[in-house]
Amino acid sequence: MHPLLVTAAIIVHEGKILLTKRKPDAPYPLLWEFPGGKLEADEHPEQCIVREVREELGMEVAVEGIYEVIYHRYPERPVLVLAYRCRWLAGELQELDVAGHCWTPPELVTSFALLPADLPLAERLAREFGNAHSSCV
Numbered sequence: 577m578h579p580l581l582v583t584a585a586i587i588v589h590e591g592k593i594l595l596t597k598r599k600p601d602a603p604y605p606l607l608w609e610f611p612g613g614k615l616e617a618d619e620h621p622e623q624c625i626v627r628e629v630r631e632e633l634g635m636e637v638a639v640e641g642i643y644e645v646i647y648h649r650y651p652e653r654p655v656l657v658l659a660y661r662c663r664w665l666a667g668e669l670q671e672l673d674v675a676g677h678c679w680t681p682p683e684l685v686t687s688f689a690l691l692p693a694d695l696p697l698a699e700r701l702a703r704e705f706g707n708a709h710s711s712c713v
């Protein structure tokens with residue numbers, strides 16, 4: 577089966593990363609994830625992530641670049657998650673279409689009850705951002 581195409585936003589602000597909680601009535605309820613969602617027909621993935629962050633949180637973001645591409649097999653179907661680094665430009669954060677949010681230090685992302693596809697992403701964030709100030713030789 578072809579994977580579902582999904583975009584996700586890695587938003588780093590003041591050294592913390594934004595995680596959102598999935599709504600109780602969504603698939604995989606109440607798990608934590610990076611804001612984002614499914615690519616629509618004829619939509620560029622970078623437009624998709626900007627739209628999803630706006631719809632879910634009311635925030636305007638700029639896409640800085642691709643961070644990671646994750647292929648994961650869920651029991652129902654595989655997904656291909658395009659995770660983009662994004663910068664918060666404007667707009668107050670509002671929980672418009674999420675059940676909660678948390679700004680978390682990069683090294684703690686792995687301790688959240690995340691969607692399974694996001695684990696490698698969380699580990700990479702902890703490695704690359706978490707010890708950025710203490711691992712220089």
Ligand SMILES: Nc1nc2c([nH]c(=O)n2[C@H]2C[C@H](O)[C@@H](COP(=O)(O)OP(=O)(O)OP(=O)(O)O)O2)c(=O)[nH]1
Pocket residue numbers: 580582583584602603609610611612613614628648655657691692693694
């Ligand atoms: N948004 C998001 N989805 C993810 C992540 N990791 C991951 O496996 N997914 C999966 C879960 C879902 O199967 C799919 C995206 O679902 P979604 O529920 O966010 O899609 P959406 O925002 O378009 O929601 P809707 O319009 O169907 O309500 O991708 C992630 O970090 N962020």
Ligand SMILES: [Mg+2]
Pocket residue numbers: 611612613614628632
């Ligand atoms: Mg979503």
